Amino acid sequence: MKKLNLDYKQLPLIATIILFIIMYAFGSFRYTGFFSSQVFLNLFIDNAFLIIVAVGMTFVILSGGIDLSVGSVIALTSMIAASLIMNAGLSPWIVIPICLLTGTLIGMGQGALIQYFNLQPFIVTLAGMFLARGLAYVISVETIAINHPFFSYMASGRIPIWGDNFISPSVIIAFVVVVIAVFVAHFTKYGRNVYAIGGNEQSALLMGLPVARTKVMIYTVSGFCASLSGLVFTFYMLSGYGLHANGLELDTIAAVVIGGTLLTGGSGYVAGSVVGVMILGIIQTVIVFEGTLSSWWTKIAIGALLLLFIVLQRVIVIRSKTKKGIISQH
Amino acid sequence: MQNQTPRLAMEGIVKEFPGVKALSDVNFQLFPGEVHALMGENGAGKSTLIKVLTGVYSIDGGTVTLEGNPIHVNSPLEAQELGISTVYQEVNLCTNLSVVENIFIGRQIMKKGRIDWKEMNRQADELLKRLNLNIDVTKLLSSYSVAMQQMIAIARALNVQAKVLILDEPTSSLDRDEVNQLFDVIRNLQKEGLAIVFVSHFLDQIYEISNRITVLRNGEWIGEYMTKDLPRLELVEKMIGKELNELTSISKGKGDEVQTEKRESFMEVENLSKTGNIQPFNLDIHEGEIVGLAGLLGSGRTELARLLFGADKPDTGEIKIKGVKKQLNSPKQAIANRIAFCSEDRKAEGIIPELTIRENMILAMQGTKGWFRFIPKKKQIEIADEYVELLNINPPNPEQLIKNLSGGNQQKVMLARWLITNPELLILDEPTRGIDIGAKTEIMKLMVSLSEKGMSILFVSSELDEVLRTCDKIAVLRDRKKVSEISNKDHKTQHDIMKEMAGGM
Amino acid sequence: MIKSMIKSKLFWPIVVLVLILLFNLFFDRGFFSIEVRGGHLVGSLIDILNRGAPLMLISIGMTLVIATKGIDLGVGSVIAMSGAIGAMSVAGAADDSILPLFTAIGLSVGICVLAGAWNGLLVSRVGVQPIVATLILMVAGRGIAQLITGGQITTVYYEPYSYIGGGYLFLLPFSIFIVAAVFAIAMFLTRKTAIGLFIESVGSNPDASRLSGINSKNIILMVYIFSGFCAAIGGLILSSNVASADGNNAGLWYELDAILAVVIGGTSLMGGRFFLMGTLVGALIIQSLTTTIYSVGVPTEYNLVVKAIVVLIVCLLQSPEFRKRLTGAFGSKKGVKSTKDKGVTLS
Amino acid sequence: GSDEAEEAGGTESDSTETEDTTETEDTSAETEGDTEEASSEKLVIGFSQVGAESEWRTANTESMKAAITDAGHELKFSDAQQKQENQIKAIRSFIAQKVDAIVFSPVVETGFETVLQEAKDADIPVFLADRSVDIEDDSLWVTFLGSDFVEEGRKAGNWLVDELGDEDEVNIVELQGTVGSAPAIDRKEGFEEIIGDHSNFEITQSQSGDFTRAKGKEVMEAFLKSDGDNIDVLYAHNDDMAIGAIQAIEEYGLKPAEDITIIGVDAVKGAFEAMAAGKMNVTIECNPLFGPQMVDLIEAYKAGEEIPKRVAVEESMYTMDQAEELLPTRQY
Numbered sequence A: 001m002k003k004l005n006l007d008y009k010q011l012p013l014i015a016t017i018i019l020f021i022i023m024y025a026f027g028s029f030r031y032t033g034f035f036s037s038q039v040f041l042n043l044f045i046d047n048a049f050l051i052i053v054a055v056g057m058t059f060v061i062l063s064g065g066i067d068l069s070v071g072s073v074i075a076l077t078s079m080i081a082a083s084l085i086m087n088a089g090l091s092p093w094i095v096i097p098i099c100l101l102t103g104t105l106i107g108m109g110q111g112a113l114i115q116y117f118n119l120q121p122f123i124v125t126l127a128g129m130f131l132a133r134g135l136a137y138v139i140s141v142e143t144i145a146i147n148h149p150f151f152s153y154m155a156s157g158r159i160p161i162w163g164d165n166f167i168s169p170s171v172i173i174a175f176v177v178v179v180i181a182v183f184v185a186h187f188t189k190y191g192r193n194v195y196a197i198g199g200n201e202q203s204a205l206l207m208g209l210p211v212a213r214t215k216v217m218i219y220t221v222s223g224f225c226a227s228l229s230g231l232v233f234t235f236y237m238l239s240g241y242g243l244h245a246n247g248l249e250l251d252t253i254a255a256v257v258i259g260g261t262l263l264t265g266g267s268g269y270v271a272g273s274v275v276g277v278m279i280l281g282i283i284q285t286v287i288v289f290e291g292t293l294s295s296w297w298t299k300i301a302i303g304a305l306l307l308l309f310i311v312l313q314r315v316i317v318i319r320s321k322t323k324k325g326i327i328s329q330h
Numbered sequence B: 001m002q003n004q005t006p007r008l009a010m011e012g013i014v015k016e017f018p019g020v021k022a023l024s025d026v027n028f029q030l031f032p033g034e035v036h037a038l039m040g041e042n043g044a045g046k047s048t049l050i051k052v053l054t055g056v057y058s059i060d061g062g063t064v065t066l067e068g069n070p071i072h073v074n075s076p077l078e079a080q081e082l083g084i085s086t087v088y089q090e091v092n093l094c095t096n097l098s099v100v101e102n103i104f105i106g107r108q109i110m111k112k113g114r115i116d117w118k119e120m121n122r123q124a125d126e127l128l129k130r131l132n133l134n135i136d137v138t139k140l141l142s143s144y145s146v147a148m149q150q151m152i153a154i155a156r157a158l159n160v161q162a163k164v165l166i167l168d169e170p171t172s173s174l175d176r177d178e179v180n181q182l183f184d185v186i187r188n189l190q191k192e193g194l195a196i197v198f199v200s201h202f203l204d205q206i207y208e209i210s211n212r213i214t215v216l217r218n219g220e221w222i223g224e225y226m227t228k229d230l231p232r233l234e235l236v237e238k239m240i241g242k243e244l245n246e247l248t249s250i251s252k253g254k255g256d257e258v259q260t261e262k263r264e265s266f267m268e269v270e271n272l273s274k275t276g277n278i279q280p281f282n283l284d285i286h287e288g289e290i291v292g293l294a295g296l297l298g299s300g301r302t303e304l305a306r307l308l309f310g311a312d313k314p315d316t317g318e319i320k321i322k323g324v325k326k327q328l329n330s331p332k333q334a335i336a337n338r339i340a341f342c343s344e345d346r347k348a349e350g351i352i353p354e355l356t357i358r359e360n361m362i363l364a365m366q367g368t369k370g371w372f373r374f375i376p377k378k379k380q381i382e383i384a385d386e387y388v389e390l391l392n393i394n395p396p397n398p399e400q401l402i403k404n405l406s407g408g409n410q411q412k413v414m415l416a417r418w419l420i421t422n423p424e425l426l427i428l429d430e431p432t433r434g435i436d437i438g439a440k441t442e443i444m445k446l447m448v449s450l451s452e453k454g455m456s457i458l459f460v461s462s463e464l465d466e467v468l469r470t471c472d473k474i475a476v477l478r479d480r481k482k483v484s485e486i487s488n489k490d491h492k493t494q495h496d497i498m499k500e501m502a503g504g505m
Numbered sequence C: 001m002i003k004s005m006i007k008s009k010l011f012w013p014i015v016v017l018v019l020i021l022l023f024n025l026f027f028d029r030g031f032f033s034i035e036v037r038g039g040h041l042v043g044s045l046i047d048i049l050n051r052g053a054p055l056m057l058i059s060i061g062m063t064l065v066i067a068t069k070g071i072d073l074g075v076g077s078v079i080a081m082s083g084a085i086g087a088m089s090v091a092g093a094a095d096d097s098i099l100p101l102f103t104a105i106g107l108s109v110g111i112c113v114l115a116g117a118w119n120g121l122l123v124s125r126v127g128v129q130p131i132v133a134t135l136i137l138m139v140a141g142r143g144i145a146q147l148i149t150g151g152q153i154t155t156v157y158y159e160p161y162s163y164i165g166g167g168y169l170f171l172l173p174f175s176i177f178i179v180a181a182v183f184a185i186a187m188f189l190t191r192k193t194a195i196g197l198f199i200e201s202v203g204s205n206p207d208a209s210r211l212s213g214i215n216s217k218n219i220i221l222m223v224y225i226f227s228g229f230c231a232a233i234g235g236l237i238l239s240s241n242v243a244s245a246d247g248n249n250a251g252l253w254y255e256l257d258a259i260l261a262v263v264i265g266g267t268s269l270m271g272g273r274f275f276l277m278g279t280l281v282g283a284l285i286i287q288s289l290t291t292t293i294y295s296v297g298v299p300t301e302y303n304l305v306v307k308a309i310v311v312l313i314v315c316l317l318q319s320p321e322f323r324k325r326l327t328g329a330f331g332s333k334k335g336v337k338s339t340k341d342k343g344v345t346l347s
Numbered sequence D: 001g002s003d004e005a006e007e008a009g010g011t012e013s014d015s016t017e018t019e020d021t022t023e024t025e026d027t028s029a030e031t032e033g034d035t036e037e038a039s040s041e042k043l044v045i046g047f048s049q050v051g052a053e054s055e056w057r058t059a060n061t062e063s064m065k066a067a068i069t070d071a072g073h074e075l076k077f078s079d080a081q082q083k084q085e086n087q088i089k090a091i092r093s094f095i096a097q098k099v100d101a102i103v104f105s106p107v108v109e110t111g112f113e114t115v116l117q118e119a120k121d122a123d124i125p126v127f128l129a130d131r132s133v134d135i136e137d138d139s140l141w142v143t144f145l146g147s148d149f150v151e152e153g154r155k156a157g158n159w160l161v162d163e164l165g166d167e168d169e170v171n172i173v174e175l176q177g178t179v180g181s182a183p184a185i186d187r188k189e190g191f192e193e194i195i196g197d198h199s200n201f202e203i204t205q206s207q208s209g210d211f212t213r214a215k216g217k218e219v220m221e222a223f224l225k226s227d228g229d230n231i232d233v234l235y236a237h238n239d240d241m242a243i244g245a246i247q248a249i250e251e252y253g254l255k256p257a258e259d260i261t262i263i264g265v266d267a268v269k270g271a272f273e274a275m276a277a278g279k280m281n282v283t284i285e286c287n288p289l290f291g292p293q294m295v296d297l298i299e300a301y302k303a304g305e306e307i308p309k310r311v312a313v314e315e316s317m318y319t320m321d322q323a324e325e326l327l328p329t330r331q332y
C-alpha cells in the first residue's frame, strides 16, 4: 500500500523519464551517431544553464508562483560580467559575487513586492523581465566578447569521464545545484514550507508557517539561480549581450511543467525539472539530427513533439490512476 | 478559580470589517486548567475573536494579555510561538501533503540538519493512535474525508507544548465515538493545566466538557457564566436574545406512516457500486420520504450519496427514477432529473468564494437553465432576499461576498442554493455542520415540511438524534457496505442504530 | 460618491492612463487636439485608439480565459496565422469584387477559431495545464503561419482588404468600430446571459461548479474559442493595416502585453471575477505608453526600463497595501485607521 | 542557382565602388573554374541558420539550401530560432554527426570560441555566412562570406549627401532595427559616420522598429505626430520598416519620396515595388543569394586551395529610376 502511494505521487515524474528513454531510443535507431555517450553528455553541457534556472523556477512554481524574469536576469548577468571583466578590468573573484548579488537582489525585490504589496507574481516578474533586459541594454546594446583566462577555462575546460567523453565545469555546477535543491526540497523546513504554501497559502499561514519570509526567499533563490545560470551561460557564450536568453523563461517553465510540477503549486519534484530540461534538449537534438526541416517545419515539429509528450504523460498518469483505484480495493 | 490571574485575558476587543462591526467591546478570560466554551449564533463573532487573538486579523481596539503581560500578535506564527495552539473552524491543512507532514510542518523533527522522516512517521502514528485513529500517515491528506481531516487538524494542535489550546468547532463533522476520544484527550490536557477554548453548536457537548461559558451575540459580549449555573434554555435565550419554547417539538408527523407506504417510489437503486469506494447496494427512496444514512466515520456515506448524484461514476448497477432507468454520469444529469446534493465539504465543493451570496444561491438553478435563459437580475434579487430571510442569513445583504460570511452562514447559503432548484430528491450530506442551534431547528422543520409536500430527502448526518427525529427510514453503513435498513416506526433509539453501525455487538 | 469611485477597480488604471496622456502634453501642445483632415478625424488620441485596437481585442479574449484560471499564450501566433491566411487568400484578388474579402475573413476567423478550440480541448478534455497547452500553439502556430506565407512577407494589393485595419467609417478608423462591436458582444454574453456567471464560478472553484451542475468543460472550451476569435480579428487588423502578412513577426509578444492589460485592468490571474472595461483601460495604458515612448524620444535602450517602471507603478497604485503605506507615510492621522482591513488580504 | 545570383549581381550599373568588391569578383571568378572537379566528391554540409525572422533571411536560406543540394551535396539544416544557444547546440550535433563542413550565420558575433574549437579539434572546417564572429584566433574558421553592414550604412549616407548635400537643413528620422542586433548597430554606425561630417544633416528622431512593417508604421506615425512637417528624410534599417513607414506617411497626408526622402536597406522585392510606384527613393542592397558562392568556396577549400579570410558578397544600390526595369527580375 505504502509503495503504491509513493508511485502515485511520483507518477508524472516516472512517466516523464519513460518518455525520455523512448525518445532517446527512437533517436538512436533513426540517426547514426545519435547513440553515442557524448551526444548524451552534450545534453548536459548544452543545457547546464537551463537546469540551474529550472531548479530555481521549480521552487517558485511549487509555491504556486511564477518567475518570468529569469531570461532577462541571465542577459543582465552576462552583460555585467562582460562589462566588468572587459571594460573595467576587474578580476573574476570580484565580478562573480557582484553578478550573483545582482540576481539575488532582483529576486528579493520581486519577492518583497509580491509578498508585502500583495501583487501578482506574473506581473511583478514581467516588470522584472522588462527591467533586467532594459538595464542590460543600458549597459550596452552591443555584444561584449569576453577574453579572460578564467572564463576561457570555464568555457572550454573539459573534464574527462570515461573514454573520450567529457563534460564541462558548468555541468558540475549544475549537478551540485541539483543535489542541494533536492536536499532542500525534501529534507529542510524551508523546502517543506514551499510545498505547503503551494498547496494552500492561507492554510500555511494559519498553520503558523513563516509564509512571508519563505515567499520572499523563494524569489530570492530563483533570482540567485538565474544569476548563477547567467554566469554559466556567460561561460558557455563567452560574451555579454542584451539579447541573450530571449524567451528563455518560457522554455524554463515548460521544462518544469513537463517535469511533472503542477503550475497551481504544491506538487512536483526538482528531479522532474531536470528530466524536463533533458526532454526539451532531446527534442532539439532530434530536430538537428533530422537536418531536413525548414525553419517553419522546425517550429511545427517542436510543437508536435511537445504535444506528444504532454498528451502521453497525461495518458500514462490517468491510466495508472484508474488502475490504482482497482488495486486499492483489496 | 476566579481569584487566579487569568492565563489569557482579552478586554474591550473591537474588530471592524468594511461595513460590518464583527466585534464590539468583547471581553474574554481564560484560566489554566479550564475548558471555556465560546457560544453564539452563526455570525456572532466567535471565529473572529479567535482570529483576532491569533493574529490572523489585526485588532482595531482593546487589549490582550497573556499571563499578565500585554501581547501584540501579528501572525499565527507569533501566536504559536507564544504558546497558543489553534484549530480553526474550516479545516486549514494542506491537502497536497501527507498526513505526517500536516501534523509536523513548521516543527519537524530534525536530525543532523535534515528532517527525520522515520521518526516523524513513528510519532505521528502514535499521536493518532491516542485519538484512536489507525491510518496510513504517509498518504496524502486529500485521500481522507473532511471528518478525518478534522481529526488530523486536532492532532496537529495537540502535538505542541502549548499554554492555550483553541478549538473552533472541532466536532462539527465528528461522530459520537470520535467526540468521546477527543474529550478524553481534552480532559487529560485540562488536568495538566492547559487552558482550553472550545467552540461548538452542540449543547450536549458544551455541558459535558466545559467549565465556563462566554456568550456573544451580534459581535457583542453578553456575559460570562459558570456552566453548571446556566440552564440550557437560558443559554439559548442569551444566544438568540429572545425567548424560546418550540425548540424540541420537531419530529415528523408519525401518524402519516401509512400514507408514506402508499406513496410512489422516486428512486430505486439496484446493485450500485464503485470499486474501492462502496460495495453494491440497493436503496429505495419514496416520494416524500426522508431517508437517513447512518454510519461511522469513513463508512462510505458520502461515497454513496455522491454516486446517487452522479458526482462519481458507478462501476456497476443501475438507477431507476420513477420506474425509468436513468444514467447519472454527471451532476448535470442528476440535476436535470431533479436531484440536488449539498456536499459536506463546504470549502472545497460548496462555496464559490469570489461570488456574492446572491450569485452563489442562484448558481445551481441557473445551471439547469443553461447559458442563455438568464435569470433576470431583478428575479435573482427577489429569490436571494427571500432565502436570506427564510434562513436568517447574517449579514442580510445578498451582495456580500460569500467568503466574508461566517461558516454557519455559508452553510445556509449552500442549502439555499439547492432549495431554490426545488428538487424532487434532496441529498444533504451533513447539512447542519456548523449551524447554530436555532437555525438547526429551522432546517429540521424545513426538511419535514418539504417532505410533507412530497420532496424526498436523503439525510446524512453524524448526529443520530437528528436522524432519528426526522427520518422515516434509516440505512446503516459499515465498512463501505450497506448493512441494514431500519424503519423508524417503532421508536428506535440511538442505541439500536449504534449497534448496527458498530457491527452487531 | 468619491469614495466609491476610488474603491472601483477602474479608478486607478484610469488615473494612470490620464497621467500618461497628460505627460504627453508637455512635449506636444497639440496632443489632445483632434481635427478633420482628408475626410477623417486625426489626432494622437485617435491614433492610440486605432493602434491599440488589436491589443484591446486580444485582451478582451484573454480576460475571459484568465477568468477561468487559464492563460492563452497562443494568441500571438494566432495573430500571425490569421494575418497569413487573410493575406494569402486575397493575394491575387481583383479590386472590384469584395467577395474575396469575405472569403478571407471567413477563412482566417474559421481556422483561428479552430485553433482556439484546439487549445480549449487540450485544457478542458485532456486536462493539460493551460500554460503548456497554449505554449504548443505558441510555438507551432508561428511555424504554421510561416508555412502559409512560405517565410516571405506577402504584400497585399487588394484595396478592400486594407479597409479592415486602415479604413474609416463616420470619420473614425474602422478598427475602433470592430473593437466596439466585439466588446459589446463580450459584454452582452457575459452580463446578459449566464455565461459570465459560469465563467466566474468555474474560475473561482471548479469542483463546486461541477457539483452545481455547470458544464465547466464547455465553458473552458468556449473561452479559448472566443480568445481565438478575438486574436483572429486582431490579426486581420494588424495584417490589413500594413497590407501584408509577416508570419514570423506579426503579433510577437502580444500575449504578454495582453496579459498585462488584463491584470492592469483588475482581473486576477487566480481566476474568478473579471472586468472587461478595466481590460480596455489596461490595453489603452499599454498603447499610450508605447506611443509616448516613440514620440517623446526615449533612447531605444531605455524603452524597456521605462515600460518596467510604469508597469510597476500601475500595479503598486492598485495594491491597497501600498496605498496604505503611502497614506501612512504622508498623513499619520490616517495611519491609525488604515491598519483596519488587513484581514481582507487573507480571505 | 548560381547564374541567378550572378544575374542579380550583374545588373548593377552604377554601383558605388568599394575596395573589397573588386577583390571579391576576383575570388569568385577564380573558384568558378574548379567547380566541376571539386563537386565529384559528395560532401555532407551542416548549415546552421539564424532563423526565419525576415524574408531576406528566408531568401538566404533558400539560396544556400538550393546551392548545396544542386551541387550534389547532402545538407543538414538547422534553424536556431534566433537563439545563440540553439546554434551552439546545432553545431555540436553537426560535430557529433561528423559532417564534412559547417556553414553558419552567427546570431551574434561573440561567444562561439568553445564550440568552434571543438569543430577544429574534430577537423571540420567552418565557413561563416552573412555575419562574422568576433574571435581573435582566426584559425577557427576558414572564411567569412557576407555583407558589410557598416558599409551599407555608409552607402546610405553617401547617397544622401550626394542627393541633398546642398540643402541648408536636413532633418532625418531613423527607424532602427531590433535593439542590439548587429545590422541595427552597424547600419546606424556607418550612416552616422558619413552624416556626422556634414553639419546641415541632423538625426532628429530615432527609434527601434524591430525590423517589421507593423512597428515601422507605428513608430513613423508617432514621429509624424510629434514633428511631421519638419521631417525631410527617413532612413530605415531595412526595407520592411520603410514600407510600413510609407503607409504611415501617406495616411498622414504627405507624399513619400517627394515630401520625405526615403532610404531603405536590403533591396527586397517590396522595395522595388514601392520604388516603381514612386514612393521610395533608394534601397541599399544586401544580397542574400550567396549560396552558390559559398558552395564554391567550400569546394575550393576541399580541393586544397587557399581561401581569403574575408570574401564580400557582390552588392549594389538601386534607385527609383532603376526599379521599374529590375522589378521583374527580383526573386525575393
Ligand SMILES: Nc1ncnc2c1ncn2[C@@H]1O[C@H](COP(=O)(O)OP(=O)(O)OP(=O)(O)O)[C@@H](O)[C@H]1O
Pocket: B017, B018, B020, B021, B022, B040, B041, B042, B043, B044, B045, B046, B047, B048, B049, B089, B394, B395, B403, B404, B405, B406, B407, B408, B409, B434, B436, C343, C344, C347
Ligand atoms: N473577512 C471578512 N470580511 C467581512 N466580514 C467578515 C469577515 N469575516 C467575518 N466577517 C463577518 O463577521 C461576522 C462574524 O463572523 P464569525 O465568523 O466570527 O462568526 P461565528 O460566530 O464564528 O459564526 P459561525 O458559528 O457561523 O462560525 C459575520 O457577520 C461575518 O459576516
Ligand SMILES: Nc1ncnc2c1ncn2[C@@H]1O[C@H](COP(=O)(O)OP(=O)(O)OP(=O)(O)O)[C@@H](O)[C@H]1O
Pocket: B134, B135, B136, B143, B144, B145, B146, B147, B148, B173, B295, B296, B297, B298, B299, B300, B301, B302, B303, B304, B344, B462
Ligand atoms: N478509519 C479510517 N481509516 C482509513 N481511512 C479512512 C478512515 N475513515 C475514513 N477514511 C477515508 O475517508 C474517506 C471518506 O469516507 P466517507 O466520506 O465515505 O466517510 P463518511 O461515511 O461520509 O463519513 P464522514 O463524512 O463522517 O467522513 C474514505 O475514502 C477513506 O479512505
Ligand SMILES: [Mg+2]
Pocket: B046, B047, B048, B089, B168, B406, B407, B408
Ligand atoms: Mg465560526
Ligand SMILES: [Mg+2]
Pocket: B145, B301, B302, B303, B344, B429
Ligand atoms: Mg461524509
